[in-house]
Amino acid sequence: MQYSHTANYTYMDEALRSKWDAFICLEREMASFIPKPAEDYKVRKDKEVGRLKILNPDAPLYELEAIVNGQFDVIASEQWQFHERFDQRHMTEYVIVSMLSQALCEALINAILAIGLSSKGIPDFFSIVEKTEFRKKWLIGPKCFYPGYEFPTGGGMHETLNSLVKDRNALMHHKIELEMNGKKVLKGSRFDRKEYAQEISMLRRYFSLPYDLAAYIRNSDLEPKMLLLFERGPIDPAPAHEIA
Numbered sequence: 451m452q453y454s455h456t457a458n459y460t461y462m463d464e465a466l467r468s469k470w471d472a473f474i475c476l477e478r479e480m481a482s483f484i485p486k487p488a489e490d491y492k493v494r495k496d497k498e499v500g501r502l503k504i505l506n507p508d509a510p511l512y513e514l515e516a517i518v519n520g521q522f523d524v525i526a527s528e529q530w531q532f533h534e535r536f537d538q539r540h541m542t543e544y545v546i547v548s549m550l551s552q553a554l555c556e557a558l559i560n561a562i563l564a565i566g567l568s569s570k571g572i573p574d575f576f577s578i579v580e581k582t583e584f585r586k587k588w589l590i591g592p593k594c595f596y597p598g599y600e601f602p603t604g605g606g607m608h609e610t611l612n613s614l615v616k617d618r619n620a621l622m623h624h625k626i627e628l629e630m631n632g633k634k635v636l637k638g639s640r641f642d643r644k645e646y647a648q649e650i651s652m653l654r655r656y657f658s659l660p661y662d663l664a665a666y667i668r669n670s671d672l673e674p675k676m677l678l679l680f681e682r683g684p685i686d687p688a689p690a691h692e693i694a
Contacts, residue, residue, distance in 0.1 A: 451569055451674045459557035463660070463679060466550040470657060470685050473543050477650055480536050485528040495522050532646070544649060545621055547656050552584070552618045554660040554679075555611070559587045562667060562676055566595035569674050585615055588663070596672050606690035607662055610655040617641065617652075658688035666693065 495518050502514045524530050560580060567576050572595075579587070579594055588611060592599040602608060620641040627638030643649070664679035 453565060453568070453674070455561065455565065459554060459561065462550055462554040462557060466547065466554055466657065466660070467683070467685055469543065469547060469550070473547070473653065473657070476536070476539055476543060480532075480540070480646065480650070483532055483535065485531045486526070488522075488526045491522050491526045495519070498522075536646070540646065540649070544617075544653060547653055548614060548618045548621060551656040551659055552614055555588070555614070555663060556584055558660055558664055558667075558678060559584075559591060561678055562672075563587065563591050563594070565674065565676055566592055566672070570595045585611060592672060599670070599672060602666070602693055605693065606655075606688070607659065607666065607693075610652075610659050610688070610691065613652060614656055614659060654686065655688045655690060657685045658682075658691060661685060662688060662691040 498518045498521070499511075499514050502518065503509070503511065506514065563579050564573070564576050567573055567579065575594065579591055582591060589601045589603065590599075620639055623639065624641065625638040626636065627634070627640065628636040644652075661679050661682035667676055667678065668680065
């Protein structure tokens with residue numbers, strides 16, 4: 451069977467792959483981070499004590515020093531230095547990659563469903579199947595035209611797919627948690643932060659997921675054969691997505 455199709459999803463593909471080198475540089479910079487010693491903060495501490503003394507001329511000096519020392523115990527800590535240096539850049543990558551990865555994964559499964567259903571002579575059915583929840587489209591969608599299709603549930607790709615949807619939805623459709631007069635009135639939604647190392651590891655998986663899903667489809671018995679997203683450079687494959 452011969453067919454042709456548009457490929458505007460390549461814009462998302464190119465955007466995602468273009469983020470890889472910057473991500474790797476940031477990952478290496480984070481891994482090699484060395485915090486400044488506490489002594490480097492002495493000048494700043496002295497200035498802050500002086501500022502507070504001007505604002506509070508009657509306060510004992512030892513009280514002001516105690517306040518500033520408490521503040522700088524946090525500011526000079528390794529954890530806070532790391533956060534101040536990397537968190538904004540790290541979360542910028544996390545948000546962008548999460549959005550692009552899910553968009554590309556959804557474009558991919560939509561292409562698979564459109565080609566598969568059309569190959570069976572039922573292209574109109576696509577408008578119905580396309581409205582299915584994103585994960586379900588990957589888990590069961592191709593069964594509509596190829597009953598033997600099985601998604602590797604319980605494996606690394608399934609785990610990454612679930613995590614991606616959770617993170618992307620929490621970021622894209624965020625709802626505040628709200629209290630009024632000490633009583634929670636809106637539960638809201640929550641984006642759960644993890645340790646930086648865990649988030650970096652998951653980012654690698656988000657980068658890799660669309661291309662690993664495409665490879666799974668290419669290597670399956672699905673008919674017709676679909677050669678989608680076969681170029682992934684420079685993104686490394688995620689070992690967690692390997693099929694046993």
